[in-house]
Amino acid sequence: MQPGTHSVRLYLDNVSIYRSLNFKSLTLEAIDGVDLDGNGIDDWQEARLAAQNALKTQSPESRSSPYCLEGESKYFEGLRVGRAGAAGGALTTELPVQRGVGQGWYAELPLDASGPVIARAELENGGKILEKTVTWTPTNVLLGETLRIRKGDSLLLSAAPTESNSGQASLEVRQAEVSVATYQIQGQGTQVHTFSQSGTHQVLASYQEAGNPPVTGVLTVEVKEASFADPDPVIALGYYRDWLNPALSPEAIIEVDGRMEVVELPTPATGGRNFRLRADAAEPRVLLARLDDGTANGPILDRAEIKATRVSSGIQTGIYYVDQFADGSQLVEMRVVLSSVPEDIRLKFDIFVAGITFEDGSTVKWFTAEDFNDQGELKVRFIKAASVKSSVCHRLYIYQGNTLLETRTN
Numbered sequence: 540m541q542p543g544t545h546s547v548r549l550y551l552d553n554v555s556i557y558r559s560l561n562f563k564s565l566t567l568e569a570i571d572g573v574d575l576d577g578n579g580i581d582d583w584q585e586a587r588l589a590a591q592n593a594l595k596t597q598s599p600e601s602r603s604s605p606y607c608l609e610g611e612s613k614y615f616e617g618l619r620v621g622r623a624g625a626a627g628g629a630l631t632t633e634l635p636v637q638r639g640v641g642q643g644w645y646a647e648l649p650l651d652a653s654g655p656v657i658a659r660a661e662l663e664n665g666g667k668i669l670e671k672t673v674t675w676t677p678t679n680v681l682l683g684e685t686l687r688i689r690k691g692d693s694l695l696l697s698a699a700p701t702e703s704n705s706g707q708a709s710l711e712v713r714q715a716e717v718s719v720a721t722y723q724i725q726g727q728g729t730q731v732h733t734f735s736q737s738g739t740h741q742v743l744a745s746y747q748e749a750g751n752p753p754v755t756g757v758l759t760v761e762v763k764e765a766s767f768a769d770p771d772p773v774i775a776l777g778y779y780r781d782w783l784n785p786a787l788s789p790e791a792i793i794e795v796d797g798r799m800e801v802v803e804l805p806t807p808a809t810g811g812r813n814f815r816l817r818a819d820a821a822e823p824r825v826l827l828a829r830l831d832d833g834t835a836n837g838p839i840l841d842r843a844e845i846k847a848t849r850v851s852s853g854i855q856t857g858i859y860y861v862d863q864f865a866d867g868s869q870l871v872e873m874r875v876v877l878s879s880v881p882e883d884i885r886l887k888f889d890i891f892v893a894g895i896t897f898e899d900g901s902t903v904k905w906f907t908a909e910d911f912n913d914q915g916e917l918k919v920r921f922i923k924a925a926s927v928k929s930s931v932c933h934r935l936y937i938y939q940g941n942t943l944l945e946t947r948t949n
């Protein structure tokens with residue numbers, strides 16, 4: 540913990556109106572330990588920080604930029620990743636960090652054609668610093684390779700026999716026989732080209748040095764994209780839902796969080812990929828789509844965050860009388876509590892018992908995320924005629940957009 544003011548936030552996951560938390564005091568305790576190496580940090584803390592935080596084992600060299608830098612941390616919050624000006628130096632550029640699968644995280648690190656880049660991750664509020672030096676290696680077009688990269692990635696192109704310095708190369712980038720860009724490269728120089736369209740590209744190079752015949756080569760670049768469907772899927776905790784991804788390439792390698800259930804269904808006739816999902820907890824879980832570059836850990840093409848919400852209503856939250864009218868009818872209130880309120884959630888109430896209505900006399904009512912308060916509560920009021928002996932029986936349908944997630948009877 541750094542010196543200064545800190546705030547503590549307590550989260551009470553309680554849905555019952557009849558149960559409350561009485562919070563009396565908070566004690567902050569420090570655990571003593573030895574510091575045998577004398578670096579000012581107790582050794583048990585160092586061991587713990589080392590066990591909870593890591594950079595993934597990845598090659599320190601990359602043909603494409605940005606470099607998909609990956610790591611793990613027990614705490615995603617308070618994580619800062621970026622480029623440092625020098626080894627051990629402060630962050631000079633901070634990069635957006637995304638939550639990965641499990642305790643994973645990743646950031647897209649732009650590489651530098653002029654030299655190695657130092658990536659720096661500050662984890663657990665700076666308690667653990669991890670660094671990695673990444674070099675952008677040139678791709679010599681004359682070698683005639685085939686590479687696979689992501690849409691939006693850049694290559695550092697060169698086109699010279701290794702022993703030659705005095706010649707000049709002409710490069711042309713083509714997609715479907717159409718010229719996209721042309722470049723001139725002097726000797727062992729390099730040229731950055733960004734592949735902003737998916738599909739197969741050819742890079743044609745012709746190197747010429749005075750007194751020698753030209754040397755030519757063709758680099759083939761397979762530029763891939765894949766994207767999960769938007770918006771991210773919501774799951775009602777305890778229920779299965781199917782999730783169709785029309786633009787998710789069958790080539791992409793899908794990495795799933797082992798804590799939740801993900802089953803890939805047969806390929807739909809309309810194309811794309813379909814999954815059956817079931818959440819293990821009302822917490823975010825991530826799916827990743829990776830480039831199939833011949834390894835199991837290709838760079839990440841897209842991510843989806845599965846949002847599970849726990850729905851509580853009826854006897855879980857309590858149904859209670861608010862008022863009684865002159866004719867003997869009663870005003871009754873029921874709360875629906877969501878552990879988190881997705882912005883595109885919709886609830887439909889359908890009353891199926893005669894003598895019960897909403898306050899406006901209707902028997903069907905829709906609610907949206909805007910009807911919930913900051914605690915994820917929705918209060919629904921019913922009028923119950925004096926003759927009604929049952930409770931305020933209704934069916935509750937929970938949707939994300941037009942996708943039905945759960946049906947329950949209260």
Ligand SMILES: [Ca+2]
Pocket residue numbers: 573574575576577578579580581582585
């Ligand atoms: Ca120490």
